[in-house]
Amino acid sequence: METRKEQKERRRQEIIQVALELFVSKGYAATKITDIAKRANMSTGLMFHYFESKEKLYEELIRMGLEGTAYPGEQKCEHAIDFFVNFTEALFAYMKEQPVVAKFFVLMAEAQRSEATPEHIREIAMKVNVIEQFVPIIEWGQQEGTMKEGEPLTLSNAFWCSLQGIAERYATNPEMELPDAEWLVDIIRRK
Amino acid sequence: METRKEQKERRRQEIIQVALELFVSKGYAATKITDIAKRANMSTGLMFHYFESKEKLYEELIRMGLEGTAYPGEQKCEHAIDFFVNFTEALFAYMKEQPVVAKFFVLMAEAQRSEATPEHIREIAMKVNVIEQFVPIIEWGQQEGTMKEGEPLTLSNAFWCSLQGIAERYATNPEMELPDAEWLVDIIRRK
């Protein structure tokens, strides 16, 4: 048996799950509240019992995306380059077992890029800034000699954009084979 | 002095240019005909004198994107790996001098990914399939020993997704520094 509170929470989660699916596959603007309601097996009116508006639902998902990007920190690694290998391997493993992870990449990317995103939501999405967080680790790697010479920010950017591109494709193409983490780390690895 | 035909053609190009800008920055669904009209300094009604519908305008842009992907072919290179270096360098140089190039990456990616894209337009967008075109060149490189071992399609995929990720970021962030072509080719280069 299920208490009302539990039931409500479950319904809420169902909506969130369906909304993520649709926001990712069609984009936020093209996703209708009725689409979400239909896929979640409920009336359109009920949607507003759970979420004040379409925008608030979106905001909730963006907040989840931000929190989900809990940065794994600089685990103990002998070399800076190991950090990136571990990070990438962990990310790919996570994406394989939880397809939702790749979907969040698409969600957050759209929220960040699109000028149609409500400003306050865009600000939340913008807080995800892995590129800058990578910079000090790359500098460390350059001192060690395990990473390429060059502007650390540019290296970080190249590496992260590559991950982003792969995650985005994987989100809608889960049958594709993910590359070896090592291949990608070669972008920044010193030869 | 300008003939009517020339004037009409110029207007058409203005609309196309503005529409590309907006479809990229806001997404197709979130871009209103009135937005385009305003930015192109004309009444909304006039838009329909030049394009039958918002969808037809979109289709036109997607067709342009498809044609613009005129594949440079296998230029004469000593090694397969050189092809990828040349290709990437050429692409980045082109993106720098013609910002519109990166924008088309975003446009085509959205059209391909989004389930909100009208089916016949999606089909056009799907014709761009560089990943498969790269496969034989990668196989050649593997025979030569200049490229990594592994499934050619997976390598091609990793490389292309990386380019895609970089182009997408560059489209809305043109102040960012593009990486060395060599860095990216290291994804597929044998060590």
Added chain:
DNA sequence: GATATATTTGAATAAATGTTCAGTGAAATA
């Protein structure tokens, strides 16, 4: 069991937005 509270519906409402169109004036053509 009676009452109160919460969930759910579906139709009504309101706002946004793609599209049409009758009319205006400028440019081409005769």
Added chain:
DNA sequence: TATTTCACTGAACATTTATTCAAATATATC
């Protein structure tokens, strides 16, 4: 110059879609 053609406008129209709400049903509380 007179006539026709065409670019152009902006208001009207039609459709779509987010949101509201009164009523109905189910669940909890006493």
